[in-house]
Amino acid sequence: MSKSVIKTPPKGGFSFDLCKRNEMLAKKGVNPPSFRKTGTTIVGLIFQDGVILGADTRATEGPIVCDKNCEKIHYMAPNIYCCGAGTAADTEAVTDMVSSQLQLHRYHTGRESRVVTALTLLKRHLFNYQGYVSAALVLGGVDVTGPHLHTIYPHGSTDTLPFATMGSGSLAAMAVFESNYREGLTRDEGIKLVTEAICSGIFNDLGSGSNVDICVITKGGKEYLRNHLQPNPRTYTSSKGYSFPKKTEVLLTKITPLKEKVEIIEGGDVMEE
Amino acid sequence: MNFMALKQPENSLLGSESDSQRTLYPYVTGTSVVALKYKDGILMAADMGGSYGSTLRYKSVERMKPIGKHSLLGASGEISDFQEILHYLDELILYDNMWDDGNSLGPKEVHNYLTRVMYNRRNKFNPLWNSLVLGGVKNGNKYLGTVSMIGVNFEDNHVATGFGNHLARPILRQEWHENLSFEDGVKLLEKCVHVLLYRDRSAVNKLQVHIFLYTCRLHLLDKSS
Numbered sequence: 397m398s399k400s401v402i403k404t405p406p407k408g409g410f411s412f413d414l415c416k417r418n419e420m421l422a423k424k425g426v427n428p429p430s431f432r433k434t435g436t437t438i439v440g441l442i443f444q445d446g447v448i449l450g451a452d453t454r455a456t457e458g459p460i461v462c463d464k465n466c467e468k469i470h471y472m473a474p475n476i477y478c479c480g481a482g483t484a485a486d487t488e489a490v491t492d493m494v495s496s497q498l499q500l501h502r503y504h505t506g507r508e509s510r511v512v513t514a515l516t517l518l519k520r521h522l523f524n525y526q527g528y529v530s531a532a533l534v535l536g537g538v539d540v541t542g543p544h545l546h547t548i549y550p551h552g553s554t555d556t557l558p559f560a561t562m563g564s565g566s567l568a569a570m571a572v573f574e575s576n577y578r579e580g581l582t583r584d585e586g587i588k589l590v591t592e593a594i595c596s597g598i599f600n601d602l603g604s605g606s607n608v609d610i611c612v613i614t615k616g617g618k619e620y621l622r623n624h625l626q627p628n629p630r631t632y633t634s635s636k637g638y639s640f641p642k643k644t645e646v647l648l649t650k651i652t653p654l655k656e657k658v659e660i661i662e663g664g665d666v667m668e669e
Numbered sequence: 670m671n672f673m674a675l676k677q678p679e680n681s682l683l684g685s686e687s688d689s690q691r692t693l694y695p696y697v698t699g700t701s702v703v704a705l706k707y708k709d710g711i712l713m714a715a716d717m718g719g720s721y722g723s724t725l726r727y728k729s730v731e732r733m734k735p736i737g738k739h740s741l742l743g744a745s746g747e748i749s750d751f752q753e754i755l756h757y758l759d760e761l762i763l764y765d766n767m768w769d770d771g772n773s774l775g776p777k778e779v780h781n782y783l784t785r786v787m788y789n790r791r792n793k794f795n796p797l798w799n800s801l802v803l804g805g806v807k808n809g810n811k812y813l814g815t816v817s818m819i820g821v822n823f824e825d826n827h828v829a830t831g832f833g834n835h836l837a838r839p840i841l842r843q844e845w846h847e848n849l850s851f852e853d854g855v856k857l858l859e860k861c862v863h864v865l866l867y868r869d870r871s872a873v874n875k876l877q878v879h880i881f882l883y884t885c886r887l888h889l890l891d892k893s894s
Contacts, residue, residue: 570864571835571837592843596839600838
């Protein structure tokens with residue numbers, strides 16, 4: 397370990413030192429590597445008894461689908477959930493961080509978390525990083541003051557809305573919401589509308605795909621419907637699977653259950669060379 | 670030839686540009702056009718706004734015009750380029766009429782002509798900054814096609830330009846079906862136009878709707894919502 401003075405970045409916050417250099421490089425044609433985004437459709441709407449959040453499940457790395465069934469609805473508190481669009485790492489990290497802060501706050505106050513608390517924590521963090529934390533969120537939950545739905549943009553601005561969409565498929569989903577939303581929807585109508593909006597994103601936007609996840613939050617509790625709808629199942633070329641040509645004569649059928657063959661050694665040796 | 674002070678881009682491949690004019694950006698623009706085929710013909714709608722940047726400058730611009738006896742052209746994008754296209758088409762229709770042979774250019778032919786014009790202009794780096802929608806009926810056959818400013822063209826049962834691609838097409842894909850009645854077609858078109866009015870900042874609430882029937886052509890102007 398050398399004893400020379402190491403130049404440390406200033407405490408707290410993001411260091412913007414390299415931004416100018418990156419911009420210069422980008423102008424010369426050297427672009428930074430693309431990060432794994434959740435080119436996405438996320439939606440939320442307020443219905444009679446609470447909030448319904450919906451999301452698709454495709455994660456993309458540039459033009460490639462890297463995860464066909466990822467989870468975009470993140471837990472914040474028992475009564476608050478958050479959908480995230482943008483860079484996957486950013487949405488995960490920021491929601492986990494605020495979730496822990498909310499937990500500590502709950503211990504401190506002894507009360508149920510409020511949605512505006514989560515909102516303020518998230519927007520302060522995102523504004524601090526001036527949009528470099530690329531997380532666009534749809535935050536929804538039910539607390540003592542009632543049901544709430546907010547959208548949070550990467551630069552830190554927020555909106556409070558009765559229905560909201562974010563992500564690359566937001567326009568397709570918004571088209572569905574704008575034509576079919578009305579106040580006082582029942583739970584089933586709400587779920588149906590959210591599913592339709594996400595499906596519109598899945599089928600009309602290339603950045604969204606695979607399945608539909610739904611989360612229904614009411615005063616009584618929450619219901620996380622993972623893969624509520626799977627409109628893109630894997631289809632195999634032959635539904636019957638593999639079959640021998642008809643003329644083959646079956647001489648003997650012997651079925652060996654593989655479980656019995658494996659010997660489990662307790663505290664077994666590490667593999668030798 | 671008037672000389673305009675053109676900004677030379679850093680790595681220009683075109684050498685001296687002072688003796689030619691190219692469309693660099695649109696100035697007065699029209700927003701989306703939405704069209705669909707229904708049982709008896711074509712329905713097309715466009716609003717009547719012409720924006721000058723972020724100002725809503727002109728509120729009674731007709732962005733759809735009938736072409737010949739069989740077609741209807743709707744355009745979004747630069748209004749002056751649309752007027753230029755109408756000029757070309759006037760000449761085309763005139764020459765066609767002069768043949769006086771009982772035949773007239775149908776929508777498919779006009780669409781093809783427009784594709785060639787748009788693509789050729791794009792190849793000369795001087796595009797006509799429009800997205801066009803061409804619809805019509807000839808001899809009982811309905812036709813609906815679109816051409817973009819770079820010459821991409823295709824034919825479909827329902828088309829939209831500009832913002833309509835993102836907001837109206839999902840709705841049309843879900844709810845359009847063969848043999849839509851006139852009322853259902855209008856309702857569907859209205860639904861699309863409503864969403865566009867809510868979410869497109871350059872949309873106006875004054876519409877131009879054209880209906881193309883097998884037998885005749887009707888236009889409804891100034892349908893304010």
